Amino acid sequence: MDVQSNVQRVPLLPLRGVLIFPGVRMNLDIGRQKSLRALDEARKNDDLLFLATQKELTTEDPQETDLYTIGTLVRINHTSALSNGTVRVQVEGLSRAEMISFVDKGSKRFSEVRIHETMTTVVTPQMEAMMRTVYTMYEQFAKQSRKASQETVIKLKEERNPEVFADTIAASLTLNIAQKQSLLAAIDVTVRLQTLIDILGNEQEVLALERKIGKQVKKAMDQTQKEYYLREQMKVIQHELGDREGRAEEVVELTEAIQTSGMPELVLKKALKELKRYERMPNNVGEAPMIRTYLDWLVQIPWKVETEDRLNMTAAEAILNEDHDGLEFVKERVLEYLAVCARTGSMKGPILCLAGPPGVGKTSLAQSIARSLGREFVRISLGGVRDEAEIRGHRRTYIGAMPGRLIQGMKKAGTINPVFLLDEIDKMAQDFRGDPSAALLEVLDPEQNDTFTDHYIEEPYDLSKVMFVTTANNVGAIPRPLLDRMEVLYLSGYTELEKCAIARHHLLPKEMKAHGLSGKDFQVKDVSLIDVIRHYTREAGVRQLQRQIATLCRKAVKLLMAEEKKRVIITKKMVEKLLGKPKFRYGEAETTDQVGTATGLAYTASGGTTLSVEVSCAPGKGKLMLTGKLGEVMRESAQAAFSYIRAHAKMLSVDPRFHEKQDIHIHIPEGATPKDGPSAGITMATALISALTGRPCRREVGMTGEMTLRGHVLPIGGLKEKALSAQRAGLTKILIPRENVRDIEDIPESVRKSLEIVFVSHLDDVLKHALKEGV
Template sequence: MKRNNNFDIFNDLSSDYSDEESGEFIPLIAPEEENGLDESDIPDELPILPLRNTVLFPGVVIPITVGRQKSIRLVKKAYKGDRIIGVAAQKNTTSDDPESDEVYDTGTVAKILKMIVLPDGNTTIIIQGSKRYRVLEYLQDDPYITANVKLLEDKFPEKTTKKMDAMLQSIKDAASRILKLNPEIPSEAESALQSIENPGFLIHFLSSNINAEVSDKQKLLEIDDANKRASTLLEYMLRDIQMLELKHEIHKKVHSDIDQQQRDYFLRQQLKVLQDELGGEGPDQELNDLRKRGAKKDWPEEVKKHFFKELDKISRMNPAAAEYPVAMNYAEFIVDLPWGEHSEDDFDLKRARKILDADHYGLEKVKDRIIEYLAVLKLKNDMKGPILCLYGPPGVGKTSLGKSIAKALKRKYVRMSLGGVHDEAEVRGHRKTYIGAMPGKIIQNLRKSQTSNPVFVLDEIDKVSSDFRGDPSSALLEVLDPEQNDSFIDNYLEVEYDLSKVLFIATANSLDTIQPALRDRMEIIEITGYTQEEKIKIAQKHLVPKQKKEHGLETKDVTFTKKALVKLIEGYTRESGVRSLERVIASVVRNIAKSIALEEEYSKRLEDKHIVEILGAERFDKELYQDNKVAGVVTGLAWTQAGGEILYIESSLSRGKGKLTLSGQLGDVMKESAMTALSYLKSNAEKLGINYKVFDNYDLHVHVPAGAVPKDGPSAGITMVTSLASVFTQRKVRSKLAMTGEITLRGKVLPVGGIKEKVLAARRAGVNDIILCARNRKDVEEIGEEYIKELSFHFVDHVEEVIEVALLKGKVEDAKELVVEDTNTNTSS
């Protein structure tokens, strides 16, 4: 069964159904006083008429078209009798011949008001709902469904409460809102709705006509409590209102967008006509300007053909099309690039050296390399830019050195930070077909510099990372290869660009994280850091004047003595560079500026005691050489990012079974050095005058003080073996001696790094003698003579030489007598 027309949200509120043959009018809203049938008129056994997509409620009148044979037989028989039938909704709307188990058990008793037989054989009936029922038992399925039913009370209160009145008013308001949002419903429906006074009929009528699924309407029909049925109905209606409002908003927005597009197109056409009349700039004028600029460019033939081909393509586009501004931006970017435009280099090498010396104290290797580059360029007048990589700890002036090089060469300066870059498109650019496509930062920075041969600093190249978006370090391989970068292709640009005239300078704090292939393309120049003497000079020449200027002080307002600067360097900073030193100088200068502003008295000549008064207690303790009265305590040399330091290795023996204990937060390599040293002593005990049984009778504990500081590296090897040899022989260690070097199991001494920093640390600590590997002699020769003139160096190749130099013949004052017990016993059985 199906309804004769679509009763969609109140469409029938003001409609009547007309029987054209008889001229009778049957109102689709029945008078409220007509309740349909009395309970006494309704038999217990009813024929059940299944309805598809429709739920009938008491008091509601609806037309139904009957087409199934079972249903036609049922209707005709009922129409000839008492005209009373049961009406129930189908569970499965696709079933054409529903059985009793395919219809809902709760339905509505209805009376057939009118039956009309149509020419096509279908029958239309007008029915009015009366009472709700629930099936007790189905009796048959053929020739139609019949069932024993029980009538259900609607339980509407005779006198409504305030809560119920408020609920009914909310329902009416919601219905009015739906009528306003639905323009297809006639305006008379509003007055018809407001005329309904019976609460039960109002709820039934709206339940029948709301826009909801059959299952939801069936749920309303099955609810016995009036309050609950009303609240559920209101919930469905509010949901319907939200849907209608959303549809209305979408329709309005779409309509507005279409109107805006039409308006924009119309205005553009008018603007084009006006511009043509007035001779102003329009799309054609912009294209002509690009053609003129392109004709003046000194670029390769291939690029020229590509550019003018793009302009021809743009000229055929509609200026209102979305692709037009994208294509115009691309053409403008190409023509903005400095094709073949180079700044003229200054080959005055003496001037260049003065600039480098004035801006940076020390860094002789780097300065010499730059002067060499300028010399070759001056003689040859054509040289592919070398790729320099300045490697060293933070704060040593790697980045600022790039500015000085640009100033010396009179080239433009460009800097690109690579720290944290993990998208390959940052280097190579995006394909211009992508939404929001952009060229890579290499090409972008060249466009900003307006020259093809700037000094290009690639900062923090060791901090490039990779993820699913690509590997930027691999993209840099082409950029930094002098043999390839003359034909670099950016994905956005799509044509080759010559980077061979660019002077690339990379900076890095560590070489370990740089991809090997990328590292191979660069010339590594190590900047190891500044010595204390160099830091003093840098502070006097650069840092103090700079901070005075930045804080509004004049030269005469304050001066730093050498002792004050030493106090700042040793007591308040611990670094290889001068960044922290600049910060503490700024703190002191701010304090002086405050005193001047408040007109307070202060010392214009700062000594070390004034530094402590201004900054408070020293933050770092200076490690000084200690005496050698205890066996097993040896001074080693270590390299840190803050420069060189001395450290002590302490060894002690206790009665036990030969257990080795290592402490002091040592790394794996340092632990292995200790085990290697012990193994060497065991295998060479006789040479050193050690009873081999001692190793099984005493536990050995090796400790490196400052246990909270992690320590690692192989350079403590000879220090370890000297410490162990001293404790096992109880021999005294030479006074004011320090050492560094790696050892092997065979006793070979291997070279280590950071010699300059280590030697200067030993000098500051008051050490006189230093033991180094013979192969580290070349590193000592690179240190300035003024720094090592008070030191004596012992270059060795074997551990035996180390022990010979380090250990004295005499024993320490409180030497232990190592007791050896023979634990071997012979037993027989």
């Protein structure tokens, strides 16, 4: 093969997404100004033009580096102007050309190109073999793809010039610009033929894959059509037999529901297996509706649907403060959980236990937690639950079997990460039907509840993303293994100011709306709310307060409807008129200092309270009597106090032989109410010493704490509740164990200011503050 090269200066025309081979004619639409001027220059220069393809389509004004160096020298055959301002030009490729230099003079573009012209070509045996291979592959390609015309195939069969042969095939193939450019840049025809062999071989592989995929698609379509035809036949047969239940259509709907439910692979296989059983089962078989119900449960339980947490801490804090006054510690814990979620992106749901007296807002706080997180809220009550199946569900072999309450709650929530409230967890019981608290051990263990198994569902269900919240009045009634899995947050009683704020911001608006009242016709003064709190309620929470406010609203509506008044303003005087005489006396402390009577502070499931311990001494033989329905712990406290006084009689100025000459009677009033607890030791000892020495107990002093036989005062719990009860009773000084100094911050500041808090470590300290000198 002889190749002659010469250098020539010709106008340059850049092409976008197009490439022309020698010997090929093509129409081009030219619109760029520089390209139009290059066309004009070419008409003056023997109609010769150099076409070079751009590397990037988006380049508007290409420079030398933006063009491929190998292009095509063409001759312009014909031009015509189009209506849109562009010019259509027909060009014919003459030969390959290589750009040597690039000249851009404002509106004109030229290029010096080296033209590669093939003068003579001798077809070697190697070329002949390559041409035959290319032709065979091209012919097969043309038959399989139908993208090449038969005329081209016939023409190529007689073509003996390798150059024309290779360029004709290259121009007929649908290739990308990079592939075409590689063929154009191959000056040696042998290299060009080898490139064509590689390209055609790759195209044949692609076509083979397309045929294989097409057969698979056709097979799947045929199977779908077959199933559709059989289902239509089944419908007609069922209709003729009087089967109106539409089992076939029902099975199709269930199949789609199962496959789109997001079940894990194991559950999906189980569901499809049960569906096949259901499909083959006659309608009159009793097991059919049981399988159908089971499949409905599997489909309706959420498997993947998840609520996106609202991780805006400012908004969450605003919601918690809007819904509840006080309870700062619990709010802080929820915000901590949100902060960790926001930082890590995920966190296993904690198991919170909100413990406290009735009416302090445990359930409503759980609802606020759900609202602040943006999650669904589900509540189930565990009070009185005795059957383990209530938690784990019944096995499907039983008639009327159902999933447990947890799965039912998840179905109700519709998501896998709701806030799930297990209310009154301390009131569960056990009998011959099992222990439900034991069934909850797996549920409330973050390390196990990702594979919770319900007896009805029979497959593992993931509860790890659920935020469980439990409530309890008495933590001591919760089984220890169950309590160990929970983080206990204590909600103590409210102060008067907190109750007043709750009434003003929550209870009063709620009851006014329920009774059809507005601020124009009904108003309650703050002093009136305080009066209601002090004289008509006695509780740690606000339920009784809500009932009293509802009573005020009802009375006001009656007055308004009877047209006795146009507007009702609840003053302190109106409170007694509408609610009747006060039910409780505010300030229950003794009115005078009395011998043998000490005031103790106690904690109950309903909050804090005060207890008067009365001691009476009479001539006798040292008999110790305890009355007032005291529990075993308080009886032992009395025995310990009695023993301490005997051992230290001289130091306490007590007759050393009092236990031989006097009978002692210890009584705690309200005998119908059971009383027990480990914090009445110093109160009983003080009352005993007062009765034996004749020294009066100070009426304004309350005390709490257990004592040892050596007189040391032990720490107690429920300090906040006891301090609230002391304030409510009108006491001004309380004596508490010195070790409880760490709990002093739990007492609200308003209560701390109204009470003198004295820390004691020994009974001597108690007597110094609690007893007066004898009279």
